[in-house]
Amino acid sequence: MTYYILHNYRRCPFCIRVRIMLYLKGVEYEVVEEPLRVWTDWMREWSKDNNERPRVPVLRIDDVVYTESNEINLMLDEDKEYTPEDITEMRKWFSWCDDVLKPQIDLYKYGANLQFDTEENKGHEKKLREMLQKLEDTLKEKTYLMEERLTVVDIAIIPFVRQIMRTRNGVFDFTSFPHIVSWANTVLETDWFQNEVMKKRQ
Ligand SMILES: N[C@@H](CCC(=O)N[C@@H](CS)C(=O)NCC(=O)O)C(=O)O
Known part of the structure; x- marks a missing residue:
């Protein structure tokens, strides 16, 4: 079974985007709250390894990591055919x-x-x-x-x-x-x- 984890900050509009889409697609997911600036160990390590500044949302689908809210949503919406x-x-x-x-x-x-x-x-x-x-x-x-x-x-x-x-x-x-x-x-x-x-x- 595919496992979804969302690194999230509740009021962040970028995270809200992704949570709307996950809801509309009926995806079950685990939430890891990221109190901004006090990042979880996973977030700090992933950003360091990827040379990226830590930011939410981050969506993990099994071992694959997705960033950028709109890109995540396009990916979640891939069953729609867009020209x-x-x-x-x-x-x-x-x-x-x-x-x-x-x-x-x-x-x-x-x-x-x-x-x-x-x-x-x-x-x-x-x-x-x-x-x-x-x-x-x-x-x-x-x-x-x-x-x-x-x-x-x-x-x-x-x-x-x-x-x-x-x-x-x-x-x-x-x-x-x-x-x-x-x-x-x-x-x-x-x-x-x-x-x-x-x-x-x-
Ligand atoms: N372009 C990103 C922007 C994400 C973003 O800026 N998130 C803010 C939270 S609202 C953040 O993590 N800020 C922490 C920081 O920039 O240090 C996206 O669309 O996902």
Whole structure:
């Protein structure tokens, strides 16, 4: 029998991506919690041997080790047939999320150089709103980003929308992004997300 182990940090949006996919695929897995910076011995040793900085998620399937949340999800989703054009479109969304949206969320959350400043935050919020507008405009046309069903692309981005929703007790005003909210809630408000994917394990 194939054995799955996920090195995980509960609130990490990258880990949430993978836990959503594992749930949707019905995969049973063991969780190893990684309190960031106090890595488990396995994690420290694996990173040292592979000359990689320790980061979660890491998914181990028997003896094979997978890193990078979106790559893990594509691999878990391999029963779906995607054309090369689909993959190109998916990777565009992945890099928009990880290289454009995520850094802006970090600025909005923590400030430049982790120095939060109320005045500067207004500028960070404005920029974040401009980015979310792109998502809102796409979701005006369709229920999900790529197909008429939840795909790896939605699963990649929804955990980051959740992060914005939870920053400073939900102060971010989503009134002008109704499509983003209802799209994200097709995952975030489900029982399976709240009780299985976000289950507290320790
Ligand atoms: N590109 C990676 C990013 C993973 C990542 O940055 N994880 C964070 C947790 S949210 C982490 O492990 N940070 C520890 C560190 O960077 O030292 C992925 O998609 O899996």
